[in-house]
Amino acid sequence: MKYFTNNLYELANLFSFGHHTVDRCIEFICSTPHNLCDNSIESIAVEVEKCTRIKPFIGGYRHTMTGAEFHHAAVQTIPKKRPDKEIEEFCRDTQTVDEKTQQQQTNNTTSTQMSKIGCYVSNITDRLLAPGMYMTAEEYHARRLHATLVIQTHTRRWLATRYVQQLRNQKMLYLEWVEQEALRRKLEKENRMKRDFERRMNPKTKEDFELVFSTLEQWRQEEMDHISATLTGTDRKAALCALLEQEAQIIACIGRHKLTAGDENVKKMERFDARELKDLYASVNMTSLTQEERLDVLLILKHTVQEHDCKLTQEIVELIDREEDLLTRGVKKVSLEGLRQRISTLFLQYIKTPLFNPEVIRLLKVPQDPLTLRKNIYLCSGCNRYLTSSEFKITTRSSAIGRCQHCYLLENEAHHREEYSEYRDMLKHLRQTEADYPVKGKIACLIQEKDLQYLLEAIWGVQSALSAWDELSELVLVRWNKYVEWSPWNCILLTKDEAKAHFKLKDVEKVNIFDIGITAQAKHIVKTKRYNSLVFL
Structure with missing residues (x-):
């Protein structure tokens, strides 16, 4: 070294x-x-x-x-780097420590004491044990096997009893649900009949009068069928003339009810604010008020117009302050007539402004927006009036703008007398259902009552695709594939209970119960060809 x-x-x-x-x-x-x-x-x-x-x-x-x-x-001193062997190497500990848990019992010294001379041990608690019969291993295992079978038997019996009880409870709940559903349908039907009866006896809206005319048409058809089946010749003609006279009287009575209902609807449609403005305008124009009453009216008018800050309201407030100042100085009424007339004129202009009084829009004959007159006016081919687009009822199968809603209503009352309340309720339910989806459907907002009527009558036959239930109040149009937007080529007509079960399906393409899948797909192809103008919306 x-x-x-x-x-x-x-x-x-x-x-x-x-x-x-x-x-x-x-x-x-x-x-x-x-x-x-x-x-x-x-x-x-x-x-x-x-x-x-x-x-x-x-x-x-x-x-x-x-x-x-x-x-x-x-x-x-940095060690030299080892040359790369071009082989991935891993290092690990070569010594593996094995751990073992073991309990250790400490020594406990015990002893027994026997009786002997000088030591007495009591035998009061001692027991005498007699030896029993000897049991072989086969007998012991057979006894255990028998005990195991007894335990398994009673356990399986208990499980079967519990399962049967669960089935019984489920059946009771199902029967109760069926009874409640039947009662609910019965109550809904009774309420609907009461509501329809009330609408027929006391019509108030356009829909109510549609129902009245539809009922009148049904009654006329029944009477004509009865007359045609029982009478012939001159008796038949006389009965038809009497029927026509009776129908004319009923139509006249309906017309009088319509006039009365129109006046009531106008009164109900008035807003509380518009009525207040009307009363306030009448108070402003009253000439028999005392000075204190006039000051109170001016104060109310001032607070009313101050809710909107603009040039018109500022001018009204300025005139009100001027009149209050003159009244406190004791100026005569004759000298204030010009000022009061100016306040009345400006307040009337305030009332006629749709921004301050929205109810005045339906009373104005000329639209306030000039763009409405340029782009949104169409000619009605029935009454030859120029109306806005909102006055026309356009269906998805329409290619041009024809007659207005008023002309269609008159034609329906005179000839067809169809009633769309059930289709209208179904369309409302469809739009509410589509609004609950994350991606709201757009085509459902374009469909009208007549389009829905065509879908139900021409495509689905006004019956459920699964159970052939034909009560229109219980039927709904839902998505065939719930992951795709609703459209006439992606819908199916089911009852309300069937629709709830249909929404639970994950893949409807695999459903082929009673060939419903093939039938629905074929009808979807027909509807796609019928509504091809909506496919590329």
């Missing part, structure tokens, strides 16, 4: 050079192993090659007197 005695400070300075390679010879004094008995000292020159890597500085010492620094040279 060689013992180097050179100055460590010089060696540390050697390793602390920069990035360049430096070759330097350092002499080390060591004892040679050639002759251990002879303490000969030999000086050996060692060449040190400086590496290009920067070695980290990990501390050292500093002499407080001389200021010399002594670095930790051993820790600054």
